[in-house]
Amino acid sequence: MKKIFFWIYHNTLLGKLMIYTFHYSKDNLWPDKWVVRYNYKKRRKKSLNLKNPKTLNEKINWLKLNDRRPIHTQCADKYEVRNYIKEKIGEEYLVPLHFETQNPSDIKPENIPDFPSIIKANHDSSGGIFVYDKKKINYQEIQNLFSLRLKNNYYKSKKEWQYKNIVPRIIIEKLLITKDGKIPLDYKVHCFNGKAHMIQVDIGRGSNEHYRNWYYTDWTRCPFKWTSVSKNKQTNPAKFDVPPPNKLQKMCELSNKLANPFDYSRIDWYDVDDKLYFGEITFHHDSGCRPIEPEEWDYKLGDMVKLNEN
Structure with a gap:
């Protein structure tokens, strides 16, 4: 019977209707909890x-439902967060912004810089499109892609409230590249009650050899x-180490300032030839749904996050 149900579910019009009805109901009708x-x-x-809640993952999910302030919306918005950065630590840490628009049709040659850039949306976490040569990209394809992305409310599927009221837009920034022509490592500083505690370093992102190291x-x-997938x-830790960024202490100091209003947050950075650039602020790493192993550390880390302190 189970095999028959799954066959109908995946291979018939009735199955497709069942899938659509379930997901529509979950995303639009179910209570957030x-x-x-x-x-x-x-x-x-x-x-x-x-x-x-006891574990770090449980507390992240608790925060989804119980800590919903306008500052979360501002900081999750990859465009509006720029004002938060300017106010807190200064605009010298911002990646240069070339262009912004709410209209996908504006993605055209005259609005793309002659230097390498990245095109991304401000309201989701679907990554961006690298542009090394604006003469070699399919503008219609990119316009169509962002037309769909701007219609998507990222809040609906996971109920991460900070995304709900972001005004969707497209931003074009300078692509960060090191002197040797590589995309720089990004450092994700996980902060508990406004203080940097641990740093996630992803190595080989997008490849078959994607590792994730964790450092204090x-x-x-x-x-x-x-890990993520x-x-x-799984993005397991590598057997080898990566050297610490030269600006490690400064990165942690700045993260503390940015994370100050929040019980838990992740502050992302790029270290490009010893110059720090802010990446983004994330409030619910992997939506609080990936295991921390050994499991005892989910509890140990959770015990360090004191809810309602901010």
Whole structure:
């Protein structure tokens, strides 16, 4: 019976209607708490404790539902966050912005710089399009892509409230490249109650050899892993180390200033030939649905986050 149900579900018009009805109902009709519980149970295969959250992942999910301030919307907006950065630490840490628009038709040669750039949306986490030569890109294809992206409200599927009221737009920034022509490493500083605690470094992103190392702020290795899935493989820590960025101390100091209003946040940076550039602020790393292993560290890290301090 189960095999028959799954065959209907995946191979018939009735199945497609069932899928559409379920997802429409979940995204648009279910209470936010139901969706958060469902997503956690689906990905973690266990129930989510929201009444008395103990683990870091549980507290991230609790924050989704209980800490919803306008500052979250501003900081999740990749365009509006620029004003937050200017106010808190100064605009010298911002990636140069070349162009912004709410109209995908504006993605055309005269609005693309002659130097390498990246085209991305301000309201989601779907990455960007690298442009090394504006004469060699398909403008119609990119316009069509962003027409679809701007219609998507990223809040709906995961109930990460900060995305709900962002005004969607397209931004074109300078593409950060090191002196040797490489895309720089990004450093993701995880902050607990406004203080940098651990740093995530992704190596080989987008390749079949995507590793993720974890370091404390003194650059000693963390005794746990918190993986995502890339190319159908977990982003396990590498057996080798990467050297600390030369601006490590400054990166942590600046992260503390930016994270100050939040119980938990992740502040992303690029270190380009010893110059720091701000990347983004994230409030719910992997939506709080990926295991921290060994599991005891999900509890240990969770114990360090004090809810309602800010």
